[in-house]
Amino acid sequence: MDRRGFVRxxxxxxxxxxxxxxxxxxxxxxDGRLVFLLLxxxxxxxxxxxxxxxxxxxxxxxxxxxxxxxxxxxxxxxALGPGLEPLAQLWNRDELLAVHALAIPYRSRSHFDxxxxxxxxxxxxxxxxxxxxxxxxxxxxxxxxGVAVAAxxxxxxxGPASVSTWSPTRLGSVGGAYLxxxxxxxxxxxxxxxxxxxxxxxxxxxGDEGDAMGSRGTGLAARYAxxxxxxxxxxxxxxGPNVAAVEFSGWDTHAAQGGADGPLARRLGGLAQALADFxxxxxxxxxxxxxxxxxxFGRTVAxxxxxxxxxGTGGAAFVLGPRVRRSMVVADWPGLADxxxxxxxxxxxxxxxxxxxxxxxxxxxxxxxxxxxxVFPESGGVQGRYDLMI
Amino acid sequence: MNPQTRxxxxxxxxxxxxxxxxxxxxxxxxxxxxxxxxxxxxxVVGDVPDEDEVWVRIGAFRERQRARDREGAQxxxxxxxxxxxxxxxxxxxxxxxxxxxxxxxLVAFWSNHLCISVGATAVVAPLAGLYERQAVRPHVLxxxxxxxxxxxxxxxxxxxxxxxxxxxxxxxxxxxxxxxRNRELGLNENYARELLELHTLGLDGGYGQGDVEELARLLTxxxxxxxxxxxxxxxxxxxxxxxxxxxxxxxxGPGRGDGDESxxxxxxxxxxxxxxxxxxxxxxxxxGQAEGERAIRxxxxxxxxxxxxxxxxxxxxxxxxxxxxDVEALASVFRATGGDLSAVAARLxxxxxxxxxxxxxxxxxxxxxxxxxxxxxxxxxxxxATGVLRQLRHTVWxxxxxxxxxxxxxxxxxxxxxxxxxxxxxxxxxxxxxxxLRPERLLSVLELSGDDPLPALVHDETIGARERLAxxxxxxxxxxx
Numbered sequence: 001m002d003r004r005g006f007v008r009x010x011x012x013x014x015x016x017x018x019x020x021x022x023x024x025x026x027x028x029x030x031d032g033r034l035v036f037l038l039l040x041x042x043x044x045x046x047x048x049x050x051x052x053x054x055x056x057x058x059x060x061x062x063x064x065x066x067x068x069x070x071x072x073x074x075x076x077x078x079a080l081g082p083g084l085e086p087l088a089q090l091w092n093r094d095e096l097l098a099v100h101a102l103a104i105p106y107r108s109r110s111h112f113d114x115x116x117x118x119x120x121x122x123x124x125x126x127x128x129x130x131x132x133x134x135x136x137x138x139x140x141x142x143x144x145x146g147v148a149v150a151a152x153x154x155x156x157x158x159g160p161a162s163v164s165t166w167s168p169t170r171l172g173s174v175g176g177a178y179l180x181x182x183x184x185x186x187x188x189x190x191x192x193x194x195x196x197x198x199x200x201x202x203x204x205x206x207g208d209e210g211d212a213m214g215s216r217g218t219g220l221a222a223r224y225a226x227x228x229x230x231x232x233x234x235x236x237x238x239x240g241p242n243v244a245a246v247e248f249s250g251w252d253t254h255a256a257q258g259g260a261d262g263p264l265a266r267r268l269g270g271l272a273q274a275l276a277d278f279x280x281x282x283x284x285x286x287x288x289x290x291x292x293x294x295x296x297f298g299r300t301v302a303x304x305x306x307x308x309x310x311x312g313t314g315g316a317a318f319v320l321g322p323r324v325r326r327s328m329v330v331a332d333w334p335g336l337a338d339x340x341x342x343x344x345x346x347x348x349x350x351x352x353x354x355x356x357x358x359x360x361x362x363x364x365x366x367x368x369x370x371x372x373x374x375v376f377p378e379s380g381g382v383q384g385r386y387d388l389m390i
Numbered sequence: 391m392n393p394q395t396r397x398x399x400x401x402x403x404x405x406x407x408x409x410x411x412x413x414x415x416x417x418x419x420x421x422x423x424x425x426x427x428x429x430x431x432x433x434v435v436g437d438v439p440d441e442d443e444v445w446v447r448i449g450a451f452r453e454r455q456r457a458r459d460r461e462g463a464q465x466x467x468x469x470x471x472x473x474x475x476x477x478x479x480x481x482x483x484x485x486x487x488x489x490x491x492x493x494x495x496l497v498a499f500w501s502n503h504l505c506i507s508v509g510a511t512a513v514v515a516p517l518a519g520l521y522e523r524q525a526v527r528p529h530v531l532x533x534x535x536x537x538x539x540x541x542x543x544x545x546x547x548x549x550x551x552x553x554x555x556x557x558x559x560x561x562x563x564x565x566x567x568x569x570x571r572n573r574e575l576g577l578n579e580n581y582a583r584e585l586l587e588l589h590t591l592g593l594d595g596g597y598g599q600g601d602v603e604e605l606a607r608l609l610t611x612x613x614x615x616x617x618x619x620x621x622x623x624x625x626x627x628x629x630x631x632x633x634x635x636x637x638x639x640x641x642x643g644p645g646r647g648d649g650d651e652s653x654x655x656x657x658x659x660x661x662x663x664x665x666x667x668x669x670x671x672x673x674x675x676x677x678g679q680a681e682g683e684r685a686i687r688x689x690x691x692x693x694x695x696x697x698x699x700x701x702x703x704x705x706x707x708x709x710x711x712x713x714x715x716d717v718e719a720l721a722s723v724f725r726a727t728g729g730d731l732s733a734v735a736a737r738l739x740x741x742x743x744x745x746x747x748x749x750x751x752x753x754x755x756x757x758x759x760x761x762x763x764x765x766x767x768x769x770x771x772x773x774x775a776t777g778v779l780r781q782l783r784h785t786v787w788x789x790x791x792x793x794x795x796x797x798x799x800x801x802x803x804x805x806x807x808x809x810x811x812x813x814x815x816x817x818x819x820x821x822x823x824x825x826x827l828r829p830e831r832l833l834s835v836l837e838l839s840g841d842d843p844l845p846a847l848v849h850d851e852t853i854g855a856r857e858r859l860a861x862x863x864x865x866x867x868x869x870x871x
Contacts, residue, residue, distance in 0.1 A: 040790070062574065109599065110587055111791055125593075151783040153804035165806040169781045172817030178857055182812055182864060185844055189866040192803060196866075199805035199812075249790045250509075254552045254580045305576035306555040311583070343599065 032365040033235045033282075033289040035244045036133055036156060038296075039271075040115065041252035044309050045298040045316030045347065047264055048084060049098050051333060053077040060336040063303045070260035074098060078329045082260045083268030086276035090320050091327045095279075097319035097388055099356060100331035103297065103349030105382070109311035111252070114296035119155035121354055121376040132357070133243050134159025136375045140365060146243040147202065149231045157245045164198035164241075166206060166234070168226050205234060221270035224248060228274040232281030235289065242365075251295060255306040275320060290321035290364040290389075294353065300345050301336055314347030317356065323363045323389050330356070330388060354379045356388075363389020391747050393419075398837050399745060402871035404707065404738075405491035407761025408835035410828075423739045426490040427732050431528045432497055435487060436480045438523065439473045444516045445616075445654045447473060451512065452617070470516040474508055475776060477519025478786040482771035485760045496530045496735055497522070498756070499706055501787075503699075504541045504589055505794035506550040508787050513617065514550050518787040521546035534699065534729030535690035538589060542686055543656045545614040551581035551792060554617055558610035558664025563628045577664075582606035584792045590689040592698030597671060604668045608675055608682045611663030616654035629661045658682075696724040703734065708743045710751065710798045716741050747837070750870040752799035755782035757871070758811060762863050765835050766822050782810055803869070815864030819856045829858040836867045 047064070050071055051057055058065040071079035072088050078098060080087055090096040104117040106124050116125040121132030133156045137144045146163040148154050157163045179200065186196035227246060234240045250267065257264040275293070279286045298315025314334070334340050334348035342348040358372040362384065367375075372384055391399065400419035401408035416422050447470050454462035488494045501522045508515040525544045529537035541547045548554040556578035557564050564575040582605035586597050615625065658679035668675045673688050675681040689695060700721035704712035723730075723737045743749055753761060756779060763771060779785050789795045796802075829848050838844060844865060848858050862868060 109583070109602075110593055112587070112793055113593060148804070152801060152807065158800065165804040167806050169806070169810055171778065171781055171810050171813040172820075174813050174816045178816060178860065179812065181847060181853075181857075181861055185842075185847070185861065185865040185867075186808075188842060191799060192808065192866050192869070195803060195805045196808050199809040202805060203809060252791070254578060255511075255555065304578050305557050305559075305574075306552055306578045308552075308578070310579050 031285075031288045033242055033244075033285060034136075034360070034364050035231060035235070035246055035278075035289070035291040037275075037291060037293045038115075038119070038154065038156065038245070038247040039251050039293065040111070040247055040249040040296065042111065042114075042297045042299055042311055043251045043295040043315060044253055044257060044264065045100060045102075045295075045314065046301065047081045047257065048268060049100050049316040049318075049329070050079045050081050051077065051100070051331075051336065052079045054333070054336050056336040056338075056340075060301045060338075060341075061303065063307065064257070064259065064309070066259060074327075075329050077333075078331065081268065082265040083270075084272045086269075086272040087318065087320075089276050090279075094326045095320055095322055095324050096327045097324050098329045098331075099317040099319065099351065100329065101314040101334055101347055101350040102294075102317050102353055102356060103314045103351075104353050105379075107313065109297065109313070111296060111311070116155065118294065118296050118353060121357070121379070123378045130159030131156035131245075132375055133157045133245055134161050134163060135377075136361065136365075137161035137163070137243060139367070139371050139374050140242070144243065145241040146245070147234055147241040148245040148247075149227055149234065150245060150247050154245045154247055157243075162194060162198065164195075164202050166202040166230065168230055202234075205237065205240065206230070219270075220267060221273060224270045224274040225277065228278050229281055232278060236282050236285040253299070253308045254304065254310060255308040257308045275318075278320075287322050288364075290319060290323050290360055292357065292360055293318040293320070298347050301341055301347060302345065312346035313342045314349035317353070319356070319360055319388070321364070325388055325390050328388075330385070351385075352379070352382045355382050355385050358382075358384030359386050359388045362386050391745055395747070395837055396745060398835065401491070402761070402835070402837070403744060403751070404495060406485050406488070406494060406757065407491075407764040407871075409764050409767065410831040411834055413834055420739055423492050424736055426492045427531060427735055429490065429493070431531060432488075432490060432493045433527065434477075434480050434519075434523060435484045438480060438519065439476055439516075441520060444473060444520055447516055448513055449616070449654065467512050470512060471508075474515035474518055474787075477522075478776050479771060481519065481522070481786060482760065482775050485756075486763045486768055486771050492735075493530065496731070497527055499703070500530050500537060500731070501526045502789070502794040503702065504538065504547070505789050505792065506546045506787060507789050507792075509785075509790070510550050514546055517544075517546035517549070522787070529731070531732040531735075532730075534695075534724070534731055535687050537731070538690050539683060539686055541589075542585075542609075542612060542682075545617075545654075545656055548581070548612060548614055548656065549617065551584055552578045553581035553609055554613040556581070556606060556610050557662045558607060560664050560666065561610060562661045563625075564662075566628050577603065577606045577610065579603060579606040582609055585609075585686075586689070588792055588794075590686075590698070591692055591694040592701075595692070595694035595698060601670050604670050605685065607664040607666075608668045608670065608685050611659050611661075611679070612682060613657065613659055613662060614655065615657050615659060625659060625661055690729060693725065696721040696729075700724055700734075703738060706797050707738050707751075708741060709749050710800070713743065716743050750837075751797075752803050753869055753871055754795065754797065754802055755779060755784035755807070755811075756786070758782075758869065759814075761835075761868070761871075762815070762818060765832055765863070766818070766859070772821070778814060782807070782814075808869075811869065812860075812864040816857070816860040819860035819863060822856065822859060827855040827859065829855060829862055832859070832862045836862075837870075838867055842867065 070082045072085050073079045106117045108114055113125040119131050120129040122129055137146050138161050146157050148157050148165040151167045153165050186193050231244050231246055235244055253264050282289055294317045295315055299309035299312040304310050332350040334350055354376045361367050361372050394413055396419045397413035397416040398408055400423055404423050451466035451470055454466045485494050506514055506521055508518050521544050525540040557575040559576045567573050567575050579602050583602045587593050665677055670685050675685050700717045703720055704717045708716055720734055720737055723734050727733045847861055
């Protein structure tokens with residue numbers, strides 16, 4: 001007897017109050033797939049997407065200014081920083097937007113506040129608000145599903161729409177009968193029963209190969225690759241989730257972030273390789289997929305007293321996927337000269353994260369501007385960049 | 391709530407998990423909790439690493455680094471992490487065996503409030519256990535500001551949040567380096583910001599970027615000389631050449647030396663300190679270590695700090711969304727007693743919400759694992775415990791960010807985590823001692839509603855005993871307290 005059969009049997013056997021919720025990954029009208037990859041800690045945007053053309057660059061960055069030979073030029077003005085070379089493949093296929101001077105609408109240099117604003121998509125931090133990815137699922141209609149391929153549920157995906165989590169951690173093999181009995185117990189818990197049900201579904205979707213993923217290498221690059229591979233595994237299925245939230249932490253480089261082959265460059269390298277390998281993992285489904293890479297804030301323009309950078313404002317982001325109209329750098333560049341910096345220290349933001357995200361949503365899921373505005377309820381005054389995607 | 395349920399509540403909500411049959415032996419649950427607050431500061435069981443050994447291993451690591459001996463540094467790093475693993479293991483043993491579980495919960499709470507993370511940089515790992523034992527444990531039943539000050543003076547914190555290398559832009563050292571080598575030394579505002587946002591006032595505490603920078607200036611000079619790239623003689627020369635009449639190059643920290651590699655630890659070095667007046671919120675401060683201490687005491691006594699700390703305690707012990715009047719009850723004790731943490735803990739126990747059968751809190755992975763081990767009568771943590779916690783993303787002393795580990799179902803009860811606990815419950819039940827496989831006894835550690843199907847399953851002898859045990863530990867009731 002399979003698990004559901006067992007549970008139904010239990011229900012018939014006098015426990016009829018434990019109604020089985022009809023949850024499943026269903027076919028949705030649109031086939032779009034979105035990965036929201038959040039880099040927690042505040043990535044140094046000037047190290048990732050280098051404004052090499054800016055005459056003030058070298059002087060403003062001081063000890064962290066990178067030599068030309070460490071850079072991968074994109075458009076003669078901006079270049080990919082060390083480590084991100086693998087993204088050039090996507091650039092050459094017209095599948096990459098490199099975005100700069102981007103920021104959330106709220107001026108705070110707190111990780112906590114800034115992540116809250118980025119993940120809720122609102123104007124100001126709110127302790128209670130739902131995540132914008134969850135709101136997106138609501139706007140797309142009841143069939144759309146979301147998964148966090150992350151340890152824990154990120155804020156961006158919390159909310160009323162049913163979502164799941166999965167990470168490559170397996171802590172022992174468990175049999176079907178045991179899980180069936182646990183499911184019966186969980187059905188009594190008003191807060192947890194949906195979540196346990198979702199966990200059972202993910203276990204089914206991941207299959208045996210999923211169980212083996214936890215045992216791959218432990219290095220940074222191996223970890224990034226394992227998470228992105230799992231993400232592809234879920235999203236590539238025709239009845240898989242439409243939206244995935246993925247996150248990597250460790251970008252808070254207050255000290256010794258290093259130059260062309262320093263710790264930050266190595267971290268970016270692991271990330272870029274996992275991203276560059278992602279299209280192949282997605283197979284045919286890649287044509288419907290967009291990956292957005294964002295962080296909560298940029299960092300100070302000048303190096304600090306310890307070879308690192310402190311919390312700043314404007315930063316960089318990347319959008320990957322075939323629905324990108326053509327590869328380009330999206331930056332209304334404010335310049336790094338003394339008088340141009342925000343509060344004398346940060347990249348002055350010239351683009352609201354939500355303007356970019358609205359454009360991405362419209363391009364990936366064929367949403368109207370009105371629908372995109374519902375995903376970001378307070379952003380009516382922020383014009384979406386609908387020109388960037390096909 | 392009947393007396394038995396109240397006892398279970400005391401053991402689970404405020405303690406580290408009930409043992410089988412323990413609830414009926416408790417007597418007055420509230421009195422049992424309050425009595426725990428009377429004793430001396432809580433200590434760790436077993437042989438903790440010696441402080442000198444910690445510094446010897448850090449010294450060896452630094453020396454290999456300076457010699458650019460990559461392999462040697464890796465080996466020295468491994469020997470540093472060994473100390474961390476030993477300390478983490480002893481901490482878990484303490485939690486599994488303690489007879490004062492409420493006080494251990496308080497240790498965990500405050501240690502997480504003023505957290506450091508071994509994930510940050512290699513040198514934090516060997517200091518992590520020392521940090522909790524020296525900065526947190528002595529003060530969990532004492533005064534908040536003494537705990538905060540102990541953390542500001544602790545090498546683990548100064549390294550973790552980079553303050554040890556934050557240098558006053560106008561300090562003697564910075565002026566000298568600018569003049570001789572045309573290099574800029576400067577502030578690192580990481581610690582100052584987190585001290586305001588996470589340790590004292592809280593995010594809405596009414597400070598701005600200017601306050602962060604001024605506090606960072608005040609905290610320049612609070613450092614760990616043995617970890618700086620200069621030797622003692624160089625620092626003294628800087629003091630003579632650069633600061634002229636500004637006095638000696640250093641002031642001794644309590645019990646520790648000042649830039650001599652043979653005497654490591656915290657020291658205040660005035661050659662690194664930014665001169666001049668500083669303004670943090672309404673306070674005006676001058677130069678030197680005492681002025682920094684005065685500023686930190688002012689922050690700890692600020693009304694916003696009481697509110698912030700009270701809210702966090704209430705979310706940890708009472709409800710994910712605590713009532714304003716409960717938070718205010720705690721904050722007012724905090725303010726009235728000058729941050730007496732024992733008095734605040736006692737007030738927590740007196741609040742009716744704590745005993746309300748309709749409130750429940752989701753156990754963190756660490757608390758879940760410790761509760762499992764207490765329930766199945768372990769007298770120490772198994773070897774794999776620290777590794778298991780890493781996989782449950784709740785490694786001892788290793789949060790991802792200075793905010794520390796979160797509380798609540800929103801953070802911990804995602805689908806994948808529930809599945810991980812289910813898997814782990816099955817595997818731990820498989821290893822439980824054979825002579826103690828009586829899963830039905832464990833029903834006494836839970837608050838169960840009358841129609842819960844768990845008792846029927848646990849008494850169903852057609853199911854194997856180990857699986858029934860796993861159903862208790864991995865099922866929903868055991869996830870809450």
